[in-house]
Amino acid sequence: MAQADEGTVKAPPRRTERDVLQELTADQQRFLKRVLEIERAKLHVKAADLTDDLLSAVKAILP
Amino acid sequence: MRINSITLTNFRQFSGTQTFELQSSTLEPVTLIFGANGAGKTTLLNAFTWALYGTLSEDVEEQQRMVTDSVWRVLPMGDAVELAVELTFDHEGHDFRLRRGTQVRKESDEQQKPAADVWLWQTMADGSSEEIGAPQERIYSILPQRVSRFFFFNGERIEKLVQKGAYTEVQQDIKVLLDLEQVERALDHLPKVDRRLTADIKKYGGERASEIQTAIDDLLDREASSRDELTVLEADLATLIEERDSVIELLRQHASAAPIQKERDRVAGELADARTQRDAAITERASLVATRGFLAFTDELAAKTAAKAAGLYQKGALPAPLKREFVDQLLEDGQCICGTALTRDSAAWHDVTGWRQRAGLQMVETAWQQLSGQITQLSSARQELHESLQSAVKRITAERDRVARLEEAMSELDGQLNDPRREDVQQLESKRRDLEARIGKKQARIGVLRSAIEQIRREIEQKNTERSKAEVTDELAAKARARSDLVQAVRHALDKILTIRKEDMRSRLDSKLKDVFAKITIKPYVPRLSSDFELALYQDVNGVELPVPKSTGENQILSVSFVAAVSELAREIRAERRAEGELPADAGTYPIVMDAAFGSLDQNYQREVSRALAQMAPQLVVLVSKSQGLGQVVGELKPYVSHLGVIVIHTTGISKAEDIELDGVAYPYVRPSSDADYAELRAIK
Numbered sequence: 001m002a003q004a005d006e007g008t009v010k011a012p013p014r015r016t017e018r019d020v021l022q023e024l025t026a027d028q029q030r031f032l033k034r035v036l037e038i039e040r041a042k043l044h045v046k047a048a049d050l051t052d053d054l055l056s057a058v059k060a061i062l063p
Numbered sequence: 064m065r066i067n068s069i070t071l072t073n074f075r076q077f078s079g080t081q082t083f084e085l086q087s088s089t090l091e092p093v094t095l096i097f098g099a100n101g102a103g104k105t106t107l108l109n110a111f112t113w114a115l116y117g118t119l120s121e122d123v124e125e126q127q128r129m130v131t132d133s134v135w136r137v138l139p140m141g142d143a144v145e146l147a148v149e150l151t152f153d154h155e156g157h158d159f160r161l162r163r164g165t166q167v168r169k170e171s172d173e174q175q176k177p178a179a180d181v182w183l184w185q186t187m188a189d190g191s192s193e194e195i196g197a198p199q200e201r202i203y204s205i206l207p208q209r210v211s212r213f214f215f216f217n218g219e220r221i222e223k224l225v226q227k228g229a230y231t232e233v234q235q236d237i238k239v240l241l242d243l244e245q246v247e248r249a250l251d252h253l254p255k256v257d258r259r260l261t262a263d264i265k266k267y268g269g270e271r272a273s274e275i276q277t278a279i280d281d282l283l284d285r286e287a288s289s290r291d292e293l294t295v296l297e298a299d300l301a302t303l304i305e306e307r308d309s310v311i312e313l314l315r316q317h318a319s320a321a322p323i324q325k326e327r328d329r330v331a332g333e334l335a336d337a338r339t340q341r342d343a344a345i346t347e348r349a350s351l352v353a354t355r356g357f358l359a360f361t362d363e364l365a366a367k368t369a370a371k372a373a374g375l376y377q378k379g380a381l382p383a384p385l386k387r388e389f390v391d392q393l394l395e396d397g398q399c400i401c402g403t404a405l406t407r408d409s410a411a412w413h414d415v416t417g418w419r420q421r422a423g424l425q426m427v428e429t430a431w432q433q434l435s436g437q438i439t440q441l442s443s444a445r446q447e448l449h450e451s452l453q454s455a456v457k458r459i460t461a462e463r464d465r466v467a468r469l470e471e472a473m474s475e476l477d478g479q480l481n482d483p484r485r486e487d488v489q490q491l492e493s494k495r496r497d498l499e500a501r502i503g504k505k506q507a508r509i510g511v512l513r514s515a516i517e518q519i520r521r522e523i524e525q526k527n528t529e530r531s532k533a534e535v536t537d538e539l540a541a542k543a544r545a546r547s548d549l550v551q552a553v554r555h556a557l558d559k560i561l562t563i564r565k566e567d568m569r570s571r572l573d574s575k576l577k578d579v580f581a582k583i584t585i586k587p588y589v590p591r592l593s594s595d596f597e598l599a600l601y602q603d604v605n606g607v608e609l610p611v612p613k614s615t616g617e618n619q620i621l622s623v624s625f626v627a628a629v630s631e632l633a634r635e636i637r638a639e640r641r642a643e644g645e646l647p648a649d650a651g652t653y654p655i656v657m658d659a660a661f662g663s664l665d666q667n668y669q670r671e672v673s674r675a676l677a678q679m680a681p682q683l684v685v686l687v688s689k690s691q692g693l694g695q696v697v698g699e700l701k702p703y704v705s706h707l708g709v710i711v712i713h714t715t716g717i718s719k720a721e722d723i724e725l726d727g728v729a730y731p732y733v734r735p736s737s738d739a740d741y742a743e744l745r746a747i748k
Contacts, residue, residue: 017567020559021642024552032553035253036643039245044203050248054256058546 031061064205065682066111066654070149071744072164074113075106078131078741083708085654087682091705094684095697096744097723098710099733103742104686105217107710108658112215114148114163116208117179117199122217127176130167133739135174143168146177154205155647158186161202206653209236213626218659221622234596240633240651241568242643246561253554254283260550263543264535272533272540279526286519293512300505301595307498310491317488320480327476334469341462348455351448358445365441368434390419527551560642568632569594575628579679583620583671590621598625616664623672627679630655634681654682659691670695677703686710689723689732697725707748714740 021029034057042048067086071077085094098104109119119126128135130146138144147164165179183198195201206214212224213236224233238244264276393415397405405412531548535541573592580590588600588611598621600611611617630653637651655676664672673696676683683703687696709723713736722729730747 015559015563017560017563017642020556020563024556027549028552028556031549032556032642033644035249035553035557036245039248039252040643041204043239043244043248044200044207049255050252051255051259054252055259058256058260058549062542062546062549 027061031057034061064152064154064653065649066684067151067153067158068149069107069110069114070147071107071110072145072147072149073131073134074110074146074148075129076103076131076740076742077106077110077744078134078739081744083744083746084706085682085684087705089681091703092680092682093677093700093703094682094706094708095700095704096684096686096708096710097689097725097732098686098742099712099721100688102710102712102733104658104688104710106742107686107744108215108217108656110148111150111656112211114150114161115202115206115211117163117181118208120217122220128174129177130174131741133741135169136172136739138169140169140171146179153649155650159205160184160186160192161198207239210239212236213240213629214653215656216626216658218619218623218657221619221626224622224625237572237596237629240629241564241572242636243561243564243568245643246557246564249557250554250561253550253557254287257547257550257554258283260543260547264530264540264547266540267537268533268535268540268544269537272530272535272544275526275530275533279523279530282519282523282526286516286523289512289516289519293509293516296505296509296512300502300509303498303502303505307495307502310495310498314488314491314495317491323476323479327473327480330469330472330476334466334473337462337465337469341459341466344455344458344462348452348459351451351455355444355448355451358441358448361441362445365438369438387419390415394419557642568636569596571635572628572632575632576624579624579627579675580621582675583624583668584617585667586617588617590624616668619664620668620672623676626655627675630681631679649681652681654684655680656684656686658686659688666695670699673699693723704748706746708744708746711743711745712740713743716740 021032024032035054038050038053038057042050042053065087068082068084070080070082072080083096087094096104096107098107105120105123109123113119130138130144134144143166145164146167147162149160149162149164151158151160153159161181161183163179163181165177167174167177181198181202183195183201184192185195187193238247258280261276261280265273265280268276393399394405394412399405399411399415403411405415527548530544535544569592573590576590576592576598580588586602588602589608591599591601593599600617600621601608602611633651633653635651637646638648657676669691673685676685677700685696685700707725709730709732711731711734713734715736715738717733718735720731720735721733723732724730725747731745
């Protein structure tokens with residue numbers, strides 16, 4: 001029974017976005033979410049320099 | 064975003080202030096508005112985009128004439144009139160009122176393009192209204208302008224969306240809708256954040272940590288510069304591939320033209336021969352007439368001459384010198400014609416014998432024989448001339464017919480070959496080879512850069528590990544290191560998320576597109592979205608997938624399917640739990656406003672497109688004429704319709720009114736007007 005699949009090669013399951021998120025720490029997850037919020041809010045401004053906004057977000061998570 | 068109403072004030076042909084309610088529900092998402100040609104359907108479509116972005120589509124003529132002509136005409140010089148479009152809509156749980164407008168002052172009879180202002184108010188939870196400081200920016204964040212073409216469009220022009228060469232732009236635009244753009248931008252911005260943070264490590268982290276950080280910074284610089292070069296190379300490659308494909312297309316056209324060209328060469332040869340034969344026949348006829356034409360007039364003359372000569376001969380009164388036989392006969396008879404006896408050796412006998420010598424002259428005899436011979440031959444020569452001329456004329460007629468037929472054939476073939484895009488095949492072939500070589504070089508360089516970036520990434524990871532182990536005593540530097548680690552980790556995660564999303568979006572969009580297209584089309588074609596977002600149609604022929612050349616109608620169906628699929632996917636992905644966290648229930652929801660919604664599609668397709676859109680779009684505003692909309696479209700959309708309206712055209716150009724009949728009730732459609740031309744937006748349901 002345990003040998004039923006012997007000889008066949010199973011493709012590794014495709015990694016999902018959730019898999020990637022689950023590998024992050026809580027702080028990393030919070031920061032990633034915040035980064036996307038900041039970027040989404042300024043999507044319409046092509047030349048937006050969001051360095052300060054993102055820096056503030058880092059400091060908010062790791063004060 | 065769901066639109067609740069639109070109000071137009073003196074906007075183009077919509078005079079005065081007119082409001083149309085558009086609030087719809089999930090079960091009845093459709094608003095159907097009828098309008099005759101020129102009534103203002105395109106204007107109404109443009110009113111939405113003008114309110115949102117302040118622009119009109121290219122197909123709107125006389126763009127400076129924004130105020131209704133009849134209103135402008137009666138406006139006293141120096142006075143001002145209001146021009147505005149107002150939209151109310153809700154978006155991600157908030158209600159908005161958007162107004163774009165201005166007071167247009169009349170300074171001449173000609174209108175100048177007005178500069179309008181925009182205001183946006185958001186309704187707060189307590190019912191109060193708050194003006195938004197940067198209204199245009201907020202609108203762009205709700206629905207970026209370049210994305211709006213997927214939602215506000217003219218059905219007759221929508222096929223451009225899937226035409227060759229359009230996919231690079233489509234891919235770019237679609238990134239926003241499918242949440243790829245924000246990830247790409249984050250990946251672009253985070254290294255700058257990291258650099259700011261690591262400056263403190265270099266400054267306060269001690270010798271070892273500072274050294275490692277300097278190495279990391281160098282690696283990051285190299286990575287950034289490699290990525291920049293990669294971006295440029297990839298754009299160049301896309302351009303070269305596009306150019307190569309168009310050259311191949313031209314070569315394909317040449318290949319298809321080759322049999323036509325061959326036929327043209329054959330016809331040209333035959334035509335030259337026919338013209339030569341015709342000209343030869345004409346020359347021959349001219350020569351016949353010039354050299355033997357007189358024979359045609361000798362019939363009567365010859366007969367008369369023969370008769371006269373014969374008579375004279377009978378009478379012996381030939382004008383020619385005496386014939387020897389005649390003299391011999393006289394000598395034999397022994398008597399002259401005068402009665403004198405011709406005794407041998409008499410004086411008379413000698414006289415007559417002397418005549419015999421003269422009558423026997425060969426010259427005289429020959430002259431007579433020639434004359435009589437020629438007279439006899441004249442008839443046959445004339446017959447021969449007649450036959451030769453007949454033959455020449457027959458050949459001339461036949462060759463002229465052949466020339467005319469071949470000239471027509473040449474003209475037809477020239478028409479088939481007359482395409483200015485066709486260049487010389489050899490030039491094209493050498494261009495194709497050159498492009499292939501350049502593509503190969505770019506691909507090779509891209510490959511080198513990608514592996515170099517991979518290597519740099521590995522080195523950065525190694526250095527980061529070293530950095531985390533390096534002793535850092537300074538608190539500021541330690542904090543900077545922790546923050547930098549956070550940024551790096553998130554950057555890696557976003558990189559992975561982008562790869563996953565890209566493939567996920569493409570495959571889901573491809574699958575949705577196949578579903579929608581299959582519901583609409585009756586043909587056994589299957590659309591496919593490539594990794595470059597290029598849309599192509601295929602047909603399974605005995606297990607072999609062959610590309611299908613797309614007609615305008617198929618392109619329209621494909622485009623509508625694509626829009627419907629994008630619209631549905633945009634909503635679907637935002638309902639899933641993703642890195643962005645929970646989003647409002649209507650995130651990714653956008654209305655679809657279509658003018659000339661069904662383009663040139665036939666009835667079957669109109670029905671199927673109507674059904675697909677009504678079922679897939681969260682809000683659908685369809686602008687149609689009677690001929691486009693009655694019948695299949697109304698029948699199909701009816702269960703989904705929440706609002707029904709007519710743009711009534713009031714025109715001075717006609718004297719007879721026209722109605723539109725909906726559910727057995729007649730409504731005004733076209734109305735004669737005694738003084739002004741304008742459009743009236745009238746709600747029926």
